[in-house]
Amino acid sequence: MKSIRMLATALALAIPAAAMAAGPIVVHRDPGCGCCEKWAAQARAEFKRQMRMVDDANRATLSARYGIPAQFVSCHTAIVDGMAFEGHVPIAEMKRVLAQRPRGVAGLAVAGMPIGSAGMEVPGTAPQAYSVMAFGPAGQKVYSRRIGAK
Template structure:
């Protein structure tokens, strides 16, 4: 997972991925992440704070673990990954006590 250097919510997201998938997550502080995102085909309007590559698929931002698992299990034709733009409150890694979760698609 390439993240904006030092981003703490990315650590939380990585911990959830590790717990749910049972895999180690290598965290790379990437000062040039925009170039990495571009190389992976992530549109700028879908940018978030981290970009993960799992089994060849790209996951941008705080994508729910269940959606990642479904995409990885089915590898839908023409789908190269999933993205959640920004940092929606309540999404994986962005859970905050007392804060209402934001809806997102």
């Protein structure tokens, strides 16, 4: 009987998490930004979820609400399962942080628009090195260092 109650509790806790993960990805972007569309297409393909693009001329308010440090601001912000992803964050890093949910991390950011990052691939041009930064109540730290999108 005790094992049935434990199983029922585990299922009850798992259902809301699964339901939350099935929600759409919402991307707030600078109006008319073309590289955001390229990044979003990659994210949509990798996550296999619906995505809603929002042209947002006042993204500063969104950045403040999610605690995105000013030095990390880029051209778009994606909200995925309650976490914020600023700029051209590699999809693999998004999946990793969503799976790990490190304490004190509200999201990841890639400042600027590094050549070769997700959505910023330029044929014939060497990709730039860049840092994927974690931010949140625990502060800011380098989550990973990358060259290119993969």
